Amino acid sequence: NKIFPNFNYPNIYLIPNYWIKVIDNFIPEISIISAGVYFGFIKKSKFLLSLEGAEFLFQMQAFSDKNYIIVNNKGEKAILYGNGIIKDFISKIPENLEKGVFLLIFNQSNEIISIAQSRVNREEYSNLKSNGLVALNLVDKGNYLRLKQ
Template sequence: MSIELVTTNVKSIKCPYLFLSISMSSKQQHEVFHLATKKQLQHIKDGLHRISSQIWTCLGEESGNLYIRYDQYVEIFLVPKQLERHLRLIRDLKSIQHTGIYFGFLKGTEFQLSLEGAEYIFNTFFKTNKLRLKTVTTTIDGAKSFLYGNTLQTTDLSPSPESLNRKDVFFVLNPKSQFIGIGYVYKRDNRTELRNLVDYGYYIRRGY
């Protein structure tokens, strides 16, 4: 097995990227890396529309292309346009493990946005006033609880939003207005909860 590493820095994204190319036996080459198909793009678009109808337009105007890698789920990577030309340095695209921004995954036809993808959307489009997102701010104790992967109650939010519709996806902020994760609204027995989808504490809990 041989490994090639190619690094580059995209100034407009302000983030270093790492290409990992591994030469594998034909038996191992079932993890194919390629541009997302029209059907896969539609599933991703449908998933993003549940968060905001503006995200897909913003991605098309300023970002790059979405690539697919097959693993346990269909992994999705957002590769900035400035970075795509470097893919030609990889002799075997089938061997790419990770490149660009890990954007999420498809489980069947359902798209799940990753923490990295949510952070990219928040910093690139929301903070620059290019789109509107549903955000909610936690209390200090609420932020701590959320970073442990817990479900939040309305008392953990400050102030509590006027409208929390079932299945709405919210970008969760701490009291300093820092992005800490995403959650969705769940209603049961006249009780409203904000359930954790993904948060920064996940990496700490997993020992990364």
């Protein structure tokens, strides 16, 4: 578990077994910082999933359809600036939405743009005003642009 130089937390990478032999054969003077698919990091004994990890798990069909929200173009732009997901942004939401669950947020092109946590259940969603918060944006694809260089 190496700690990435820019972070104070251990990062987790998914590395195919056959890569390990290749990595082990590198010249000792070469320091490998990372390899494989970045899956997330551990902070205060909790694993925090990355967008890359979510994409991998989505492709492996590890999520149920109750964990998806699709947003409109206006919502996509706002989310990529780090904003939360409000009712006005929603194009499609699960019928059985539960409060406090992990969500994948998709744009109109069916691309994952964010990982979020729901703040309302389906009944509460129905009663929300258009600017009411549906989900808290935990990480989004615009995040790397907002990081301090």
